[in-house]
Each structure stands twice: as structure tokens, then as C-alpha cells.
Amino acid sequence: MVELRDPHIVKVGIADMNIVKSPSLIRTSGLGSCVGVIVYDEKKELAGLAHVMLPDSSLAKSGSINTAKFADTAIKELVNRLVIKGARASVLKAKMAGGAQMFQFFSGGDMMRIGPRNVEAVRKGLANLNIPIIAEDVGGNSGRTIEFNPKTCLLNIRTVNKGTRNI
């Protein structure tokens, strides 16, 4: 499909990640129980975004894994890639959004609580690397589209019912 895209916005798909430098923006659409985590170096205006689907790579039932899919591996990979691009590991900060509960069920297995589990896993992964979370918008039951500007370090969050806001 041919799609016209704003050259300054890098789109990240589901279970994917990417890195941008200002003036480009980075965006991911339709976060539900998934979590969008942004790790950035404020001074260098570099930011990376991962669209995480599952909390832990131990859930993987096949050999080779897509590192962007799992919270634990995605955060490590994101930091590695940022450092390769010239970010300083010691000053990295993070923002995150997502982890909603989109459907209400009477009986809930582990998979029903995947949103909160993803959020917890991202928190843990960031804490392990001593990366502080500056702002977050997690939980609830709305889908979110998020866009991060590495220049202003603001995360724009759009939902269907609750409008847009910056954190």
C-alpha cells in the first residue's frame, strides 16, 4: 500500500522499535494493553520508542525472539541502540503510556491482566538500568496513540474519548 507520510514522523508498528533525532518525531498508534516506552537523552535530542506487547521474554515459546516484543528485552535493546547513536547511558530518562484493559471479562486469566503486567515489567526494566520515569499515562480502558518530540521531550497522547494531552 502506498501511503503518504510526513517525513518528520517515524512510525513504530506493534512489537517494533526505532530511534529518532530532532527535528523528527516518533509515533506509535493504537496502544491498548501494549505499552509504548520512550527512552531519551534530553541534551542530545535523541529518543527511542518501543511498542511492547508482552511483559517478559520467558513467555516466548519459540527459539528466536523479536526483542521489541517483550518489555525486558526491548528496554535493553533500546538503550543499546541509543548509546550506539551517541546517547549517554547515565543521563537517560523515560516516559511511558499504554497498558490499558480494553475488554471487561467476568473470568480473567493472566492474559486478561496483560496491561498492568506490561506496565510493571517496563517499570522494572527501567529501574534495573537506573532510568527514571519522568511521566506516564497508564491503565484505564482507552486506546492511545502517542507521539514524542525529542526536542521538547513532550509526549503527546491522543485517545478516542478523552482528547489529547501532553505529558
Add this chain to the structure above:
Amino acid sequence: MSFIEKINSLHLDVLKEIGNIGAAHAATALSGILNQKIEMSVPNVRIVSFDQMMELAGGPENVVASVFLRLEGDVTGSMFFILSLPAATYFIQQMIGNDSFIFESESPHSEMSLSCLQELGNILSGSYLSSLSDFTNLYLYPSVPSLTIDMVGATISFGLLELSQVSDYAIVIDTVLEKEGDGSGAMNGHFFLLPDPDSFEVIFNSLGVATDG
């Protein structure tokens, strides 16, 4: 080895037939509810990446009404019945007999319209799955369907969780029900059936199709 690598064209045909039978029953049920003719498309069985899956339903940011249920029993998986907002308006109008009703302009949505959509999803997925169960002779227990009106990415990703532990691709059985004579593609409802990876072998075995060839 990924389960997807074992799928051959005969398997895809079998899955297509499942979509065909399920959607035909659902179309009959919908036609009965709305008291008018409903067309169904030839089912599409596709192996898609998660991003492509979102595109099938109009892209991750497209806002839709979706009824989701989990399948339990011999076969496990996820099922979605997805309506565009204009289609939701149309179906609710037909169900409550009020042509001036506009679903998109409601905020928040009324109990009445949510209940209509929930029931629509319930009946249609029920007829889809009971025909599938009869055809394969497998026990299927659908969960109580749950309705949400939100972005495609946010809703469909939930049905991909089981698959995502095994693969980066999904096999989706996609069927479309449409109001007769509507060429615009706006007045339609999509069924997505996403069997969990372990369920394919069960489905194929129940129909006497070898899985190891």
C-alpha cells in the same frame, strides 16, 4: 519450527471453508435480525504480520466497534466482529427502527446502542461458532462477548497475545458481511477468527487433513 511453516495450500483451503460455513450462518442470522438481504464475501485466509492485521481492519488508529470473545474447548482462539462506525449506526437504526439515530454523535454511547451491538455480536458470533462446531464435531465454548469502541490497534492486539508468544505472524480467517447492493464498503462487518497456534492441528485432524505432510 514455527507452526506457520507447516501450513500448506490445502490447509488454507480448509480454513477458508470454515470461514465460509461460519459466515454463511452468521449472514443468515443477520438477515433475520435486520429483515433484509445480506451479502457475504468469499472468505480470505491470510498469513499476516501484526501490522498487516491492523491494516485489514482499516489501520491501527481507525475507530471501530468491536465485539471480542475468547474461544475455549477443543479449539482455543480469539474472535472479533468488527463494525465501522457508519455500519454500527446503520445496524442499530435497523434494529431499533429509528432512521434518525446516529451512533457517532452519541457521547457517551447510550445503554441502548451498546446493548444492540453487544447482542448483534453475540448472535452473529454464536451462529458462526455453532456451525463451526457442527462441521468439525469439536466442542467450542465461547466466552461472553465483550464490546469496545476504540482504535483497531488497541482492540485487535489483545486477540494477538496468545499468538505473539509463538510467532510474529497470525493466520486470520477474514469474512465480510455486507448490506445487499452496498458497493461503498462502508456498511460492512468483518469477522476475524484467530485460532491459537496449538489449535490448527486440532482443526485439521477433526476434518481428516494431515498436518505432518
